[in-house]
Amino acid sequence: MRDFSSDHRWLSLNTATVRKQGDLAQIIDACARHGIRAIDPWRDQVAAIGLDRAARVVRDAGLELSGYCRGGMFTSDAARRSEVRDDNRRAIDEAKALGAPCIVLVVGGLPQYSRPGSDASKDIVAARAQVDDAIAEMLDYAKQANMPLAIEPLHPAYAADRACVNTTRQALDICDRLDPQRTGALGVALDVYHIWWDPELLPQIARAGKERLLAFHVCDWLVPTKDILNDRGMMGDGVIDIKSARRAVEAQGFAGYSEIEIFSNDWWARPMDEVLQTCIGRHRSVV
Amino acid sequence: MRDFSSDHRWLSLNTATVRKQGDLAQIIDACARHGIRAIDPWRDQVAAIGLDRAARVVRDAGLELSGYCRGGMFTSDAARRSEVRDDNRRAIDEAKALGAPCIVLVVGGLPQYSRPGSDASKDIVAARAQVDDAIAEMLDYAKQANMPLAIEPLHPAYAADRACVNTTRQALDICDRLDPQRTGALGVALDVYHIWWDPELLPQIARAGKERLLAFHVCDWLVPTKDILNDRGMMGDGVIDIKSARRAVEAQGFAGYSEIEIFSNDWWARPMDEVLQTCIGRHRSVV
Numbered sequence: 360m361r362d363f364s365s366d367h368r369w370l371s372l373n374t375a376t377v378r379k380q381g382d383l384a385q386i387i388d389a390c391a392r393h394g395i396r397a398i399d400p401w402r403d404q405v406a407a408i409g410l411d412r413a414a415r416v417v418r419d420a421g422l423e424l425s426g427y428c429r430g431g432m433f434t435s436d437a438a439r440r441s442e443v444r445d446d447n448r449r450a451i452d453e454a455k456a457l458g459a460p461c462i463v464l465v466v467g468g469l470p471q472y473s474r475p476g477s478d479a480s481k482d483i484v485a486a487r488a489q490v491d492d493a494i495a496e497m498l499d500y501a502k503q504a505n506m507p508l509a510i511e512p513l514h515p516a517y518a519a520d521r522a523c524v525n526t527t528r529q530a531l532d533i534c535d536r537l538d539p540q541r542t543g544a545l546g547v548a549l550d551v552y553h554i555w556w557d558p559e560l561l562p563q564i565a566r567a568g569k570e571r572l573l574a575f576h577v578c579d580w581l582v583p584t585k586d587i588l589n590d591r592g593m594m595g596d597g598v599i600d601i602k603s604a605r606r607a608v609e610a611q612g613f614a615g616y617s618e619i620e621i622f623s624n625d626w627w628a629r630p631m632d633e634v635l636q637t638c639i640g641r642h643r644s645v646v
Numbered sequence: 647m648r649d650f651s652s653d654h655r656w657l658s659l660n661t662a663t664v665r666k667q668g669d670l671a672q673i674i675d676a677c678a679r680h681g682i683r684a685i686d687p688w689r690d691q692v693a694a695i696g697l698d699r700a701a702r703v704v705r706d707a708g709l710e711l712s713g714y715c716r717g718g719m720f721t722s723d724a725a726r727r728s729e730v731r732d733d734n735r736r737a738i739d740e741a742k743a744l745g746a747p748c749i750v751l752v753v754g755g756l757p758q759y760s761r762p763g764s765d766a767s768k769d770i771v772a773a774r775a776q777v778d779d780a781i782a783e784m785l786d787y788a789k790q791a792n793m794p795l796a797i798e799p800l801h802p803a804y805a806a807d808r809a810c811v812n813t814t815r816q817a818l819d820i821c822d823r824l825d826p827q828r829t830g831a832l833g834v835a836l837d838v839y840h841i842w843w844d845p846e847l848l849p850q851i852a853r854a855g856k857e858r859l860l861a862f863h864v865c866d867w868l869v870p871t872k873d874i875l876n877d878r879g880m881m882g883d884g885v886i887d888i889k890s891a892r893r894a895v896e897a898q899g900f901a902g903y904s905e906i907e908i909f910s911n912d913w914w915a916r917p918m919d920e921v922l923q924t925c926i927g928r929h930r931s932v933v
Contacts, residue, residue, distance in 0.1 A: 469885060472869060481885050481886065481887040482887065483842075483843070483887070487845065514802060514803070515801060515802045515803070515843040515844070516801070516802070516803045516871070516874075518842075518843035519843075519867060519869045519884075519885045520869050520870070523843075525843055525844075525845065526845065528845075529845045555770075555805075556770070556802040556805035556806075556810075556812055557802070557812075558774065558812065558813065558815075558816045580806060582759060582806045582807050583807070583874070584803070584874055587803075587870070587871055587874060597806075598756060598768050598806045599768065600768040600769065600770070
């Protein structure tokens with residue numbers, strides 16, 4: 360297991376963590392000040408300053424990307440299928456322009472939440488079938504662009520509105536169906552927030568192996584959690600045994616960034632420099 | 647699949663659903679008014695009016711029980727082990743006195759939340775091992791009393807503070823380890839709120855079979871969920887395909903009550919009669 364205690368070479372900042380404190384250019388500037396070497400930006404943050412400018416500021420700052428957030432939201436009614444496909448192809452093009460190593464896929468829940476305006480459904484089994492089909496279609500385009508797709512299983516609390524892929528097992532089952540040769544084109548993005556509770560966590564990480572482990576995200580689960588979406592904790596403030604999860608992915612050969620992604624009304628209310636300093640400290644002490 | 651549309655013969659009321667509107671005697675009185683034939687009372691509600699009186703009012707009203715809530719909270723530090731054991735034995739004695747068909751087990755999460763005052767831990771693997779051991783111990787006593795234990799897998803959102811058994815698979819694995827002969831002494835209580843999201847829902851219900859299906863609870867998952875504990879929905883107001891779940895348990899031979907258990911700040915604020923009328927209507931239309 361890599362020693363993170365003496366520097367933050369392997370810290371990546373998911374830019375949603377400080378999305379309320381500045382635009383992407385300002386966030387990148389702050390990363391430079393704090394010696395943070397990698398980010399995972401969100402599409403809306405890129406769009407807000409323009410793709411060309413975003414690519415330029417990333418390049419000028421010498422930053423790497425640990426991913427691009429996000430593709431997916433595949434579930435929709437029939438009228439919106441081509442919109443979903445085109446939207447995800449654009450995400451791949453953007454990821455390519457930015458030099459991202461993969462796109463993180465949040466696959467969508469029931470169609471009325473993932474693509475608002477879609478006909479309402481309670482059929483999560485059908486939603487999952489649609490996700491399979493849509494990833495298969497996206498994978499063709501992604502392979503041509505040489506852009507790996509990282510399916511992110513989301514905590515079951517988000518099954519209805521954000522992602523009906525809710526366990527690592529389920530995400531890996533999709534990978535095995537669509538990429539049985541383990542080519543590297545399809546894998547998973549594992550965020551401890553979403554998977555820490557899973558009784559199958561360690562065996563499924565072992566099953567994933569190096570080829571499927573495309574991204575590793577950290578934050579913490581607070582007790583109580585006051586808001587189901589925006590009350591994630593800073594590493595060390597909650598109940599997740601983060602080091603055990605990192606040890607498990609590294610035992611499989613994962614050697615990439617430990618990406619900090621915190622959606623938190625509390626942390627969004629603090630100055631950007633304070634958040635980044637805290638991230639760096641906790642990366643060294645508890646990740 | 648049984649036809650619930652013409653009466654509510656198979657509706658049971660978990661008395662937590664109206665816990666803010668009256669004491670257990672008043673709830674039972676309201677059930678009688680509404681032709682509700684079964685309840686699942688909570689220990690604190692029984693204690694509030696006294697066990698003897700509770701048993702008498704249940705008997706006088708001609709009510710059946712569909713369960714007794716709850717045993718469990720097995721996770722603690724070493725100093726509290728005997729307290730946990732004795733507490734669960736008392737629960738069995740009470741269930742017996744009340745004529746319950748089973749005790750629902752909410753197994754506990756990390757010890758500092760399940761048994762406050764216990765030393766803090768982030769080791770959910772250890773918590774799960776403790777749960778296994780404690781259920782094994784409780785099962786000996788329960789068998790002597792001829793009181794089945796129903797392990798309730800809780801939604802992963804409660805893994806830290808309420809139950810580290812979070813999937814039907816995991817609960818059934820415990821059953822298979824501790825009761826391989828499927829004697830009926832150990833099974834599961836399945837609440838759609840906790841399990842609806844599970845990609846393995848249907849195969850695990852089939853695996854459970856009639857011998858392990860000791861209780862079936864309904865409510866609904868609201869989007870958005872405003873409070874992680876107390877914003878459960880009335881059946882039909884959320885996203886759960888309740889009929890599919892009921893069809894699956896009945897296909898295994900389950901022929902017991904469909905128990906309504908709603909923790910909801912919204913529904914607790916309404917008159918008891920309105921809540922019960924709504925429960926009856928939804929039982930007939932959407933369960």
